[in-house]
Amino acid sequence: MTWSPREKSQLKYSLHSPLSTLHSPLSTMVRTRFAPSPTGYLHIGGVRTALYNWLFARQHGGQFILRIDDTDRQRNVQQSLRPILDGLRWLGIEWDEGPEVGGPLGPYYQSQRLDRYRNAVEKLLAGGHAYYDYATTEEIQAERAAAEREKRMFRYSRRFMAETPADRARFEAEGRQAVVRLKIPAEGKLTIDDAIRGRVEFDWANEQDHVVQRADGTCLYHLANVVDDHDFQITHVIRAEEHLSNTPRQVFIVEALGYPRPAYAHLPLVAEPGSHTKLSKRKLDKYLKNRDFAELFEHGRKIAALIGHPVEADAFNPVIVDFYQTVGFLPEAIVNYLALLGWALDDKTEHFSRKELIESFSLDRVNKAPASFDPRKLMAFEERHFQQLPQEEKVSMVLPYLQKAGFLSDTLTVADRAKVAAIVKAAGDRIKIAGDILSFSEFFMTKPPIDPVAKKKAIHKPTEDIELLKNWCQVIPTIQPFEAATYEKRLHEFASTEERRFGDIVRLLRVALTGKSIGLGLYETAEILGYSANTTNIQLFIFDLAQKPEDNLPRSEDD
RNA sequence: GCCCCCUUCGUCUAGUGGCCCAGGACGUCGGAUUCUCAGUCCGAUAACACCGGUUCGACUCCGGUAGGGGGUACCA
Numbered sequence: 001m002t003w004s005p006r007e008k009s010q011l012k013y014s015l016h017s018p019l020s021t022l023h024s025p026l027s028t029m030v031r032t033r034f035a036p037s038p039t040g041y042l043h044i045g046g047v048r049t050a051l052y053n054w055l056f057a058r059q060h061g062g063q064f065i066l067r068i069d070d071t072d073r074q075r076n077v078q079q080s081l082r083p084i085l086d087g088l089r090w091l092g093i094e095w096d097e098g099p100e101v102g103g104p105l106g107p108y109y110q111s112q113r114l115d116r117y118r119n120a121v122e123k124l125l126a127g128g129h130a131y132y133d134y135a136t137t138e139e140i141q142a143e144r145a146a147a148e149r150e151k152r153m154f155r156y157s158r159r160f161m162a163e164t165p166a167d168r169a170r171f172e173a174e175g176r177q178a179v180v181r182l183k184i185p186a187e188g189k190l191t192i193d194d195a196i197r198g199r200v201e202f203d204w205a206n207e208q209d210h211v212v213q214r215a216d217g218t219c220l221y222h223l224a225n226v227v228d229d230h231d232f233q234i235t236h237v238i239r240a241e242e243h244l245s246n247t248p249r250q251v252f253i254v255e256a257l258g259y260p261r262p263a264y265a266h267l268p269l270v271a272e273p274g275s276h277t278k279l280s281k282r283k284l285d286k287y288l289k290n291r292d293f294a295e296l297f298e299h300g301r302k303i304a305a306l307i308g309h310p311v312e313a314d315a316f317n318p319v320i321v322d323f324y325q326t327v328g329f330l331p332e333a334i335v336n337y338l339a340l341l342g343w344a345l346d347d348k349t350e351h352f353s354r355k356e357l358i359e360s361f362s363l364d365r366v367n368k369a370p371a372s373f374d375p376r377k378l379m380a381f382e383e384r385h386f387q388q389l390p391q392e393e394k395v396s397m398v399l400p401y402l403q404k405a406g407f408l409s410d411t412l413t414v415a416d417r418a419k420v421a422a423i424v425k426a427a428g429d430r431i432k433i434a435g436d437i438l439s440f441s442e443f444f445m446t447k448p449p450i451d452p453v454a455k456k457k458a459i460h461k462p463t464e465d466i467e468l469l470k471n472w473c474q475v476i477p478t479i480q481p482f483e484a485a486t487y488e489k490r491l492h493e494f495a496s497t498e499e500r501r502f503g504d505i506v507r508l509l510r511v512a513l514t515g516k517s518i519g520l521g522l523y524e525t526a527e528i529l530g531y532s533a534n535t536t537n538i539q540l541f542i543f544d545l546a547q548k549p550e551d552n553l554p555r556s557e558d559d
Numbered sequence: 560g561c562c563c564c565c566u567u568c569g570u571c572u573a574g575u576g577g578c579c580c581a582g583g584a585c586g587u588c589g590g591a592u593u594c595u596c597a598g599u600c601c602g603a604u605a606a607c608a609c610c611g612g613u614u615c616g617a618c619u620c621c622g623g624u625a626g627g628g629g630g631u632a633c634c635a
Contacts, residue, residue, distance in 0.1 A: 037634095037635050069635060070635095071634095140633090153561050154561090179633055197565095200563070207631095210633095215633070220633070221634070225635090242628095245563050245564085246631095268565080269629075276627050277627085292570090340584090342571090346573065347574075348582080348583050350583080350585090367572080369565050369627095369628095372570065376586060377571060377584080454595095506594035507595070
């Protein structure tokens with residue numbers, strides 16, 4: 001069933017009725033959370049979930065909590081957490097409570113809350129909502145296989161359920177060990193009013209007696225999740241759609257424990273480019289076959305290679321946030337793009353500042369269908385946000401890349417900064433990512449390498465071209481002051497006396513000065529390079545032409 | 560298999576019964592501008608998954624089908 005926006009917004013308030021009817025200060029409080037498991041990287045889909053939680057909390061003046069789901073991995077948690085914490089901070093998704101921030105309800109690591117879970121299990125057991133089960137894994141598997149053979153749905157027979165101390169003693173005498181299972185009702189329905197999907201109905205008959213505690217006493221995700229959400233007073237559980245099917249068992253635990261039910265909002269998946277399958281970090285090879293994805297990767301790879309960042313590293317992957325941070329994307333652009341991946345304000349507004357997002361975000365305008373990740377559109381947002389940056393900020397963003405690539409030393413001179421500022425200004429919209437500054441390396445080299453293809457394109461007749469360049473070198477000292485405007489004027493005068501097409505001269509000079517066929521405007525290039533580099537680069541080029549005549553044949557028709 | 564969710568241009572989306580022979584953005588393709596590239600400007604292209612029903616009228620409501628996705632763990 002679908003809901004009108006009005007119905008939906010009414011739903012928003014009636015949903016978490018246990019809280020809103022309390023008339024306590026809690027009723028107006030919004031608390032959301034993002035609960036990553038420490039995997040060592042921040043997935044772009046995870047960021048979107050975190051972002052929506054954060055936006056929702058900020059909009060309502062509530063709190064955004066970061067909790068670490070490390071029930072499964074005790075080792076290297078801190079190390080695996082680092083990229084996640086750094087990534088979130090870089091994107092400006094700050095948490096009010098959680099790791100490195102603390103908070104009144106800590107600890108914020110599941111691995112440090114085990115006693116809480118144990119208590120909950122006890123309570124479940126005491127209330128008759130769970131039971132000790134002594135079946136072995138093999139026995140369960142056998143039942144499952146039998147069900148499959150008979151083409152009926154598997155449901156555990158509860159053959160080794162122990163509800164009395166006597167039962168327990170009997171099974172234990174056989175050397176069996178107990179897990180704790182949920183005692184799911186045999187029939188009946190469960191309705192969930194999802195803030196995004198509307199009303200969703202489940203049949204208890206389709207649920208399993210899920211295990212909540214292992215034989216060794218450790219507990220499982222769903223139990224921990226529910227207990228933590230309650231302990232942290234989470235009012236709105238906003239998470240990916242993959243959890244929708246798991247919600248019944250969580251609601252079961254919620255009710256069995258007598259907790260108030262939080263509001264649920266299940267977000268559509270972030271899918272692969274051009275598909276509706278969940279975007280995965282592990283399928284880089286597959287995505288690289290997608291032209292747009294490959295282009296983004298390649299763009300980043302070039303930058304990374306120049307700054308000595310390992311491009312074969314696991315985290316160097318456009319599915320992972322680290323990629324964008326490494327090559328110099330703007331957090332604002334990523335946030336803007338991701339906000340729109342599954343949500344829209346209206347039929348035209350696309351460009352949002354963080355503040356605007358906080359003001360206009362709403363759960364009831366979140367879409368239901370999976371949204372595929374479009375590298376191209378992300379890039380478009382990056383371009384737009386970068387364009388709007390003040391010159392000074394562009395310069396500050398770009399400088400570290402020149403330093404990392406070894407074009408500038410760690411201690412910057414005023415002249416360095418001025419030069420970079422001039423390049424950034426002349427580059428205009430050519431710089432889209434901070435790392436793009438590295439495509440203007442010619443300004444930082446005493447002898448820029450000459451691109452053979454560029455050279456071939458610019459050369460017509462080597463001897464005449466050399467002659468032309470020599471003549472131009474005679475003119476250079478007369479360019480006073482040595483600036484773009486005067487350079488342009490002299491060059492036009494020069495072109496008319498030489499009787500060569502202006503475009504040809506420009507092309508030739510560009511290669512002579514920079515070694516490339518593409519670059520900034522020629523006059524600006526000349527000005528930034530300065531008087532001496534102008535003459536020496538041209539002389540080096542002439543030398544190159546004279547040395548390797550075989551390379552300098554005029555290009556043929558089919559070139 | 561069973562359960563749940565989803566379905567508007569290639570992609571992100573607007574659309575809450577007549578405003579829609581469907582609007583915006585990215586892309587793509589043309590064209591203009593410039594010394595290259597980027598940008599900018601102008602134009603074009605392209606979608607309501609399908610079948611029934613309800614209604615004077617359906618992208619919008621209902622039913623079904625198909626397709627896609629998720630779940631079904633002593634993973635999270």
